[in-house]
Amino acid sequence: MKRRVKDTSTETDDDEFAQDRLFCDFAGGAVGHRLKFGGGRGQALPKAAGFTKGRTPTVIDATAGFGRDAFLLASLGAQVTLIERSAEVHAMLEEGLDRARVADEQIAEIISRMTLLFGDAKELLSGLSADVIVVDPMHPPRKTKALVKKEMRVLRSYVGADPDAEGLMKVALEMAKKRVVLKWPAKGDPLPNIRKPSHQLMGKSTRYDVFMTE
Numbered sequence: 001m002k003r004r005v006k007d008t009s010t011e012t013d014d015d016e017f018a019q020d021r022l023f024c025d026f027a028g029g030a031v032g033h034r035l036k037f038g039g040g041r042g043q044a045l046p047k048a049a050g051f052t053k054g055r056t057p058t059v060i061d062a063t064a065g066f067g068r069d070a071f072l073l074a075s076l077g078a079q080v081t082l083i084e085r086s087a088e089v090h091a092m093l094e095e096g097l098d099r100a101r102v103a104d105e106q107i108a109e110i111i112s113r114m115t116l117l118f119g120d121a122k123e124l125l126s127g128l129s130a131d132v133i134v135v136d137p138m139h140p141p142r143k144t145k146a147l148v149k150k151e152m153r154v155l156r157s158y159v160g161a162d163p164d165a166e167g168l169m170k171v172a173l174e175m176a177k178k179r180v181v182l183k184w185p186a187k188g189d190p191l192p193n194i195r196k197p198s199h200q201l202m203g204k205s206t207r208y209d210v211f212m213t214e
């Protein structure tokens with residue numbers, strides 16, 4: 001079943017705030033913008049992750065990157081464990097979290113729900129437990145000429161592609177207590193050898209494939 005949703009995470013013009021180096025800014029830029037003007041639990045990712053008025057699941061973000069998705073879910077009250085395997089990206093995140101902790105009280109309160117781990121999620125997930133696992137691997141190259149956002153191009157120059165996304169999804173599907181959310185290009189081919197999603201939420205350029213596991 002496909003549902004079309006308002007996907008503020010992709011409609012924000014992140015290039016307005018984008019850096020041409022690895023930099024993580026939880027207090028300002030696109031993240032701060034979304035915190036002030038985003039649509040709360042009505043946004044595509046929280047919806048896909050099963051956030052409702054009375055329900056706040058625990059979350060593992062298995063592909064932390066810039067930590068934006070994790071921050072969004074933590075801002076809605078969730079305890080979020082972030083896993084990142086690139087040493088450079090992990091260091092950027094750690095610095096970003098440290099800066100945000102002293103930036104202001106509201107941000108610090110959100111950051112207090114975020115725990116960052118270093119390593120490969122395929123290995124770490126078996127020692128962790130959460131209702132929801134979010135998987136957002138580097139997306140495959142676009143078939144169109146549309147340019148990927150600047151910061152994603154910078155990130156790609158550090159981490160390359162994620163050719164083991166299928167393996168990560170298999171582990172996530174075994175470990176998530178309630179559901180796995182795969183963030184993928186709206187028109188991207190499904191990952192091979194992964195079962196069909198239970199349902200999909202379609203944004204403008206991103207889709208969320210939801211796999212129920214309970």
Ligand SMILES: C[S@@+](CC[C@H](N)C(=O)[O-])C[C@H]1O[C@@H](n2cnc3c(N)ncnc32)[C@H](O)[C@@H]1O
Nearest residue numbers: 063065066067068069084085120121136137159
């Ligand atoms: C597209 S980015 C994620 C962006 C993130 N959702 C955000 O909101 O900023 C993918 C990130 O996941 C990391 N990654 C991919 N596979 C991983 C794995 N198996 N374990 C840990 N990190 C992984 C990559 O190094 C990269 O930094």
